Amino acid sequence: MKHVIRYVIGFVVSVALTLAAYFFVTGAYFAGSVLIAVIAVLALIQFFVQMFCFLHLDEDEQPRWKLAVFISMGVTLIIVVFGSIWIMNNLNYHMMPPGEMDAKMMEEKDKGF
Amino acid sequence: MLGQLTLEAFQKGLIEMGAQIGLVVGGLVVVGLLFYFKKWKWLWKTWITSLDPKKIGIMYLILAAFMLLRGLADVLMMRAQQAMSSGDATGILSSDHFQQVFSAHGTIMIFFVAMGVIFALFNLIVPSQIGARDVAFPFMNSVSFWLFFVGVALINLPLIVGEFSAAGWLAYPPLSGLEYSPGVGVDYWIWALQIAGIGSLLSGINFLVTIFKMRAPGMRMMKMPIFVWSVLGSVSLIIFAFPILTATLGMLSLDRLIGTHFFTSDFGGNPMMYVNLIWAWGHPEVYILILPAFGIFSEIVATFSGKRLFGYKSMVAAILAITFLSFTVWLHHFFTMGAGANVNAFFGIMTAVIAVPTGVKVFNWLFTMYRGRVRLTTPMLWFLGFVVTFTLGGVAGVLMSVPAIDFQVHNTLFLVAHFHTMIIGGVLFGFFAGLTYWFPKFAGFRLNERLGRYAFWCWLIGFLTAFVPLYALGLMGAVRRMDHYSSELGWQQLFIVAGVGVAIICLGVFFQLLQLVVSIIQRKKNMVGADPWDGRTLEWAMSTPPKEYNFAVLPTVTERDAFWEMKQKKQLPSRNYEDVHVPKNSGIGVMVGMSALAAGFGIIWHIWWLALIGFIAVLVLLIVRLTSDDTERVIPRAEVERLENMKAGAA
Amino acid sequence: MNTQEVAKVNNKYQLGFWVYLMTDCLLFGSLFATYAVLRGATYGGPTEADIFEMPFVLAETLILLTSTFVCGLGLVAAKAGKQTWTIILFGLTMLLGIAFLAMELSEFSKLIGEGFSWQRSAFLSAFFVLVGTHGAHILAGLIWVVVMLVRVTQRGLTPNNLRRLSLFALFWHFLDVIWIFIFTVVYLMGVAK
Numbered sequence: 018m019k020h021v022i023r024y025v026i027g028f029v030v031s032v033a034l035t036l037a038a039y040f041f042v043t044g045a046y047f048a049g050s051v052l053i054a055v056i057a058v059l060a061l062i063q064f065f066v067q068m069f070c071f072l073h074l075d076e077d078e079q080p081r082w083k084l085a086v087f088i089s090m091g092v093t094l095i096i097v098v099f100g101s102i103w104i105m106n107n108l109n110y111h112m113m114p115p116g117e118m119d120a121k122m123m124e125e126k127d128k129g130f
Numbered sequence: 131m132l133g134q135l136t137l138e139a140f141q142k143g144l145i146e147m148g149a150q151i152g153l154v155v156g157g158l159v160v161v162g163l164l165f166y167f168k169k170w171k172w173l174w175k176t177w178i179t180s181l182d183p184k185k186i187g188i189m190y191l192i193l194a195a196f197m198l199l200r201g202l203a204d205v206l207m208m209r210a211q212q213a214m215s216s217g218d219a220t221g222i223l224s225s226d227h228f229q230q231v232f233s234a235h236g237t238i239m240i241f242f243v244a245m246g247v248i249f250a251l252f253n254l255i256v257p258s259q260i261g262a263r264d265v266a267f268p269f270m271n272s273v274s275f276w277l278f279f280v281g282v283a284l285i286n287l288p289l290i291v292g293e294f295s296a297a298g299w300l301a302y303p304p305l306s307g308l309e310y311s312p313g314v315g316v317d318y319w320i321w322a323l324q325i326a327g328i329g330s331l332l333s334g335i336n337f338l339v340t341i342f343k344m345r346a347p348g349m350r351m352m353k354m355p356i357f358v359w360s361v362l363g364s365v366s367l368i369i370f371a372f373p374i375l376t377a378t379l380g381m382l383s384l385d386r387l388i389g390t391h392f393f394t395s396d397f398g399g400n401p402m403m404y405v406n407l408i409w410a411w412g413h414p415e416v417y418i419l420i421l422p423a424f425g426i427f428s429e430i431v432a433t434f435s436g437k438r439l440f441g442y443k444s445m446v447a448a449i450l451a452i453t454f455l456s457f458t459v460w461l462h463h464f465f466t467m468g469a470g471a472n473v474n475a476f477f478g479i480m481t482a483v484i485a486v487p488t489g490v491k492v493f494n495w496l497f498t499m500y501r502g503r504v505r506l507t508t509p510m511l512w513f514l515g516f517v518v519t520f521t522l523g524g525v526a527g528v529l530m531s532v533p534a535i536d537f538q539v540h541n542t543l544f545l546v547a548h549f550h551t552m553i554i555g556g557v558l559f560g561f562f563a564g565l566t567y568w569f570p571k572f573a574g575f576r577l578n579e580r581l582g583r584y585a586f587w588c589w590l591i592g593f594l595t596a597f598v599p600l601y602a603l604g605l606m607g608a609v610r611r612m613d614h615y616s617s618e619l620g621w622q623q624l625f626i627v628a629g630v631g632v633a634i635i636c637l638g639v640f641f642q643l644l645q646l647v648v649s650i651i652q653r654k655k656n657m658v659g660a661d662p663w664d665g666r667t668l669e670w671a672m673s674t675p676p677k678e679y680n681f682a683v684l685p686t687v688t689e690r691d692a693f694w695e696m697k698q699k700k701q702l703p704s705r706n707y708e709d710v711h712v713p714k715n716s717g718i719g720v721m722v723g724m725s726a727l728a729a730g731f732g733i734i735w736h737i738w739w740l741a742l743i744g745f746i747a748v749l750v751l752l753i754v755r756l757t758s759d760d761t762e763r764v765i766p767r768a769e770v771e772r773l774e775n776m777k778a779g780a781a
Numbered sequence: 782m783n784t785q786e787v788a789k790v791n792n793k794y795q796l797g798f799w800v801y802l803m804t805d806c807l808l809f810g811s812l813f814a815t816y817a818v819l820r821g822a823t824y825g826g827p828t829e830a831d832i833f834e835m836p837f838v839l840a841e842t843l844i845l846l847t848s849t850f851v852c853g854l855g856l857v858a859a860k861a862g863k864q865t866w867t868i869i870l871f872g873l874t875m876l877l878g879i880a881f882l883a884m885e886l887s888e889f890s891k892l893i894g895e896g897f898s899w900q901r902s903a904f905l906s907a908f909f910v911l912v913g914t915h916g917a918h919i920l921a922g923l924i925w926v927v928v929m930l931v932r933v934t935q936r937g938l939t940p941n942n943l944r945r946l947s948l949f950a951l952f953w954h955f956l957d958v959i960w961i962f963i964f965t966v967v968y969l970m971g972v973a974k
Contacts, residue, residue, distance in 0.1 A: 024853035031846055035964070039839050042969045052973045060965035064958060071853055071954040078792075082342050083799050090803040093370045094810045096457050097410050101403075101814040104461060104473055108402050109818075112468040266793050331804060339797045373804045377811035381910065390899045390906035391824075392815065398822025398903030407811060749924070757932050759941050 027070025034063040133736035134314065139292045143227065145207075149289045179715040181268040182678055184572070186275045187253030193282050194246030197238050200286070202639065204235035205632055209596075213629040217617030228613040229296035230315065234285070236299025241323060242282055244419045244553065245330060247561045249278070251422060252337050252361055255568065258669040258676065259355050261346025261685045261692070266339040268713040269755060274329040274336065276723025281326025284730055288318050292735075295319040298611070300408055301382070303393035303401045308386045314734050317386065321730040324379045327372055334368030337361060346668070348687035352446070355667045355691075356439060359446050360425025363453040364418045370457070371414035378407040387733070405464050413460040417452060419553065423560025424449075424491055427516065430509045430563055431495045433663050435502030438691055441494040448487035448494075455484040465533045466540045474533040481531035485524060492517065507663075508582035512563035515590045516555055523551025526601065541611075544604025547597045554593055562589070562642075570662045574674050575653040581645035588638030596631025599624040666691040671703070673774075679710045679765060682774050707774070710765040718755045722748050787940050791947075798948045802955045805918075809959055812911045813966060820971070822903035829904075829971030832892055838968050841884045842960065848877035849957040856950045864938055868930060871946070874953065875926045878919060885916050908967065915963055918956055925949050 038059045041047060047055055068074040068087075077083045113121060142150050164170055177185055211228055215221030223231065253271070257264055265271050288294040295315040297306040306316045341362050345354065381392040382404065391397040393404040432439040439445065461469065461477035495513070504510065526548040530536045539545060562585075570576045600608075603624050608615065615621055649656065660674040671693045672680050683704040689695040729744025731737070755761075820829070855870030889909065892898065899909040929949055933942050 020857050021854065024850055024857070027853075028846065028850035031961075032843065035839070035842055035846065038965065038969055039835070042973050043835055053970060056965055056969050056973065060961055063961050067849075067954065067958050067961070071849060072951065072958070080342075082796055086338075086800055086803050089366065090370065090806050092454075093457055094806060097374065097807070098810050098814045098817075100458075101406055101410065102817050104406055104469060105400070105403060105818040107469045107473045108406075108467060109400075111470050112402070267797060335797055335800045335804065338800055339793060343793050343796060369800060369804050370807050373807035374811045377808050377815075381815065384899075384906070384910060388899065390910065391822075391903040392819070392906055392910075394903075396824075397901070398819065398824040399906075400818060400822070400903065403815060403818050407815070410811075753924075753928055757928060757945070759936075759939070 023070045027066055030066050030070075031063050034059050034066070131737075133732070133738065135291070135735040135737060139314075140290070143224070145223070146227070146289070149203075153286060153289050174717075175715065178720050179717045181264075181272050181713040181716060181719075183253040183257055183265050183268070183271055184676060186271055187250045188572075189275060190246050190250035190253065190278065193279065194243050194250060197242040197246065197282060197285075199639075201235055201238040201243055202636065204231050204238070206636070207231050208235065209625075209629040209632045211613055212615070213622070213625045215614045216622040216625075220614060223613060225613050226296055229298075229611070230288075230294040232611055233295045233298050233301075233315075233319070234288075237295075237319060237323070238285060239553070240299065240415070240419075241326060242278075242285065244557050245326075246278065247557075248364065248419060248422045249274070249330070249333055251426070251561070251564055251568075252333070252365075254572070255669055256337060256340060256358060256361055257344070258672050258680050259358055259667050260341065260344060261349060261668050261681065261687060262340065262344040263680045263684070263710070264344075264713065265336050266344055267336050269716060269719065269761065270332050270336055272716060272719030273722050274333040276719045277329030277332075277726060278326050280723050280727045280730060281322045281329070283727055284318055284322035284325070284734075287731070288315065292318065300412065302408075303382065303385070303399075303404050304395045306382065307394055309394075317383070317734040320379050320383050320386075321734055324376065324383070325726050325730055327375050327379070330368060331372040331376070334365040334372065337365045338369060341365075346685050346687050346692075349692065352443075353687060353690045353692070355425075356428035356442065356445050356449075357422070357425035357667075359449050360421045360428070363449040364421040366453050367414040367418045367421075367456055371411045371418070374407055375411040375415075378404060378411065383733075402467060405467060406461075409460040409463040410457075412463065414456045416549075416552070417456040419557045420560075421449065421452065423516075423557045423564075424488075426560045426564040426567070427495060427513050428491075429667065430513055430567055431498050432691075433567075433665055434505045434507055434510045435499045436505075436664070437498055437502040438666070438694075439494070440497040440500075441490075442690065444490055445494055448490045451487040452484065455480065455487070459484055462531060462533075462536070465536045471533075478531050478533045478536075482528060485528050485531075488524065492521070507566075508577075508579060508586060509563040509567045511583065511586045512559045512566070515586060516559040516563075519551055519555030519559070519590070519593065523548050523555055526551065539604055541609060542604035543600040543608045543610055546610050547600035547604060550597055550600075551593075554597075559589070562586075567663070568669070570658045570674070571660070571669060571672070572675055573653070574658065575649065575656040576658055576662060577649045578645050578652065578656070581641050581648060585638045585641035585645060588634050588641060592631050592634030592636075592638055594631070595634055596628050599628045599631075661693075666694040668693050671696065677773055679712055679770070682707055682710070682770050705774075707767050707770045709767050710770055711762050712765060714761055714763045716755070716761070718751050722751050725751065791940075791944050794944055794948065795951075798951060802951065805955070806959075809911075809914070809962075812907075812914060813962065816907040816911045816967065819903040819907040824902040824904075826902040826905065827897050829967075832897060833968055833972055834888070835968065835972060837884065837888065838964065841881055842964050844877050844884070845881045845957055845960055848874050848881065849954050851877065852950050852953045856946060859933075859938055859943055859946050862938055864933065867938065867946070868933060871926055871930060871933075875923060875930070878923050878926070878953075882916060882919050882923070885912070885919075889913070912963060912967065915956065915959055918959075922949070922953055922956060925952070 038056045041052065041055055041059075046052075074084065074087065110121075140150075164173065177189060180186065207223060208228070208231055211221040211223045221228075253265070285294075292314040295301055295306065295311065295318065297311055297316055297319075301316055301319055304310055306319075341354075341358060381390070384390040385392055385394060385399075391399040393399050393401045395401060428439055428445065458480040459477055461473065462481045465474050465478070495517075526544070530539060530545070530548065566577055566582055603621055606619075606621070608619075608621060615625075658674070660672065661670045663670075668685060668687075671685065683706055685692065685696075695701075725744045725747035727744070729741050729748065732739070732741030732744055851870055852874040855867055855874060858866035858870055892905075897905060899906045926949060929942070929946055933946070936942060
């Protein structure tokens with residue numbers, strides 16, 4: 018029965034977070050990197066809500082292998098995904114053909130670097 | 131109807147035709163012998179449909195041994211080519227053939243020899259070392275093996291029909307894209323690895339759950355044998371790294387099949403992303419291979435020094451550190467691809483750091499030997515050979531961790547010498563040590579010691595003779611993967627020396643094969659009981675050869691080195707027999723494999739109906755098996771008692 | 782098997798399946814990383830703002846959320862031994878899942894019809910494959926739930942069937958978790974100004 022409560026809470030909160038993120042974007046309530054940060058945070062909150070309410074992350078008997086594997090996965094994922102993005106940005110910048118570099122520098126100049 | 135498959139695909143050049151005919155004839159001979167000796171039923175019942183990990187482990191070994199011979203044949207061709215091809219001479223291989231040979235060599239050695247050997251050992255040793263009867267998911271274990279078999283098949287089929295990839299063992303785009311590799315070679319490579327890779331991933335999950343959930347009562351994590359810890363590190367890497375390979379190979383195959391633009395040089399594609407992702411998998415892969423070898427040495431050094439392993443806790447910490455750090459160094463494989471200094475510096479530092487826990491392990495092994503009663507058996511010789519070679523290769527690696535130095539030696543023979551030192555000196559020597567060590571447990575007799583020593587010395591001397599010249603050549607600027615070097619460089623003599631080294635290694639292999647044959651012939655003279663080395667861990671508590679269920683009564687553990695404790699306390703095995711549940715045999719594993727083979731072959735040759743049928747067959751077979759409720763059989767108590775009371779060796 | 786043994790077996794399967802889900806996270810992670818790197822590589826073709834229809838995507842998202850909620854309720858019913866409710870709720874899960882997939886397929890075929898297939902640019906390749914891989918997982922889940930509906934009708938709520946339903950629910954929930962990130966990273970961040 019406590020599971021039913023969890024599912025209901027999880028569902029309602031997830032819908033609310035989804036709608037919030039949607040309306041922030043389509044209604045242009047924030048701008049630029051602030052907007053990105055807001056919807057990222059909303060996504061992360063919904064992620065953890067669903068992990069607890071739907072995927073029962075906390076309901077593991079000792080030893081907590083599910084939690085251990087989940088955390089290991091999270092750490093690895095962050096390293097691989099954000100590491101790759103960092104590396105590829107760096108490579109794209111350094112390996113850009115000269116013609117494109119001019120356009121890129123103009124773009125950076127307009128942004129005020 | 132048959133996609134791109136035509137009769138032309140069977141036509142081969144002279145050397146290739148030798149391999150083609152050899153493989154077909156060899157296959158027919160094996161099939162013929164099976165008919166002649168009427169062994170099909172035995173093969174099906176005892177081996178092919180078995181879900182016993184001990185049987186599955188031996189099947190992995192047989193495939194790995196076969197692939198080792200194939201990989202060595204590739205080596206002989208490459209060394210011959212580079213030794214002969216200088217100045218006006220062009221050697222024996224065309225450029226295209228040479229490129230296929232080195233691509234096949236690397237792919238085979240890493241994916242099918244090294245991975246095959248470690249999965250063999252996981253299956254043979256892990257369940258009994260933790261005092262269990264089986265792995266967590268025996269059917270999935272069988273599927274993993276048959277998917278591995280499919281990989282072996284798809285790597286060898288190019289010898290018969292079509293061609294192999296000429297894009298190296300990692301097939302970088304754009305070379306591996308459709309524009310520059312329009313033939314089926316790269317597709318063979320992709321699907322062999324994709325299918326075998328899924329098998330590896332499933333095995334990773336299987337052994338992780340086995341280690342977490344199926345240890346004998348009382349065996350807490352810090353009481354596990356170090357080999358099991360090293361397997362835990364290895365499978366942790368497998369489960370997080372192999373999905374990256376699956377995704378990357380998937381994207382490359384989509385570029386080739388349906389015209390996506392992930393890694394093309396136009397339409398916005400980025401080949402550098404492939405290099406990034408493939409090495410995000412590739413670096414953990416090499417630690418997947420070496421960690422179990424470290425584990426084997428831990429068992430062997432402790433046993434043959436008559437002492438418990440020095441620094442158990444720091445060994446565990448080192449394994450965990452290496453496991454984590456494996457995911458933080460991958461860019462060192464492409465320092466020269468053009469990233470800026472801060473990126474290169476970060477990964478260079480992490481690469482230097484990962485050498486530290488390895489050093490801790492080497493010191494712990496040496497401290498274990500200190501003041502022990504050391505027996506210099508063949509396994510210990512392999513260990514000492516490992517210390518020498520792995521240290522040499524390791525410092526070469528630390529040298530290359532400095533990006534500025536790496537810029538000088540990247541993709542030279544210095545790099546080639548480094549990684550071969552790691553894999554041969556580390557993984558292969560470790561495996562040979564383990565093979566000699568554990569062989570008597572399963573066979574009931576020891577391998578011939580003298581021939582074992584001859585093999586070891588040939589391997590060690592041969593290895594050094596083959597690869598020290600390559601370190602020198604690399605420092606002098608010799609680029610890798612070249613089928614011809616200018617005679618003005620004056621390098622030909624060093625290549626000849628390297629060729630001689632390989633010949634000595636082949637002599638070592640010959641001694642190993644001879645050792646196996648002689649040992650079998652002389653087995654009655656060399657019979658041993660269940661504990662030939664005065665071992666410390668639970669696998670030695672099983673009978674020899676082991677029963678299907680390993681232990682009639684699952685042991686209760688109180689200390690590390692559980693078997694040693696039992697011997698010290700003079701504990702007799704319990705006779706409280708009960709009914710034992712074991713998995714029923716199942717033919718679904720091999721059928722899934724054959725369906726996957728059909729699907730893979732169909733995709734490679736664009737025979738779409740075959741691909742579809744194969745894929746659907748896999749799905750249907752899995753649904754049937756996974757919704758089945760009748761998968762176990764019972765060995766009744768009386769039968770267990772009867773088996774336990776039989777004389778050793780009579781089972 | 783007694784209840785203790787059943788629990789032990791279930792535990793093993795739960796952990797094993799959980800570990801598989803963790804590996805799937807890395808698979809999707811690789812595709813997300815690729816999407817992040819290639820999302821700007823439009824090669825003169827359409828950008829995110831040109832092709833994403835946000836109300837449609839919101840509807841898809843809410844449908845999938847409802848589907849995962851109903852699935853959870855279905856599992857509660859199954860554990861309580863209520864066979865009819867189990868079939869109804871998992872059947873509803875399936876229908877909502879089919880609706881989701883149908884919407885996604887219509888989005889894809891519209892784009893292809895306009896000439897904006899995966900062949901047009903690296904951005905579109907990354908989009909189709911990331912979202913498409915999620916869709917393929919949904920399809921696998923739909924096949925699974927159909928088989929389960931058949932098995933539960935045939936054999937009732939046996940311990941084995943309960944275990945399989947429980948694992949299916951894990952899978953289905955996991956797919957909604959992945960969708961949170963697709964919705965946010967691909968669609969929302971794609972049109973955010």
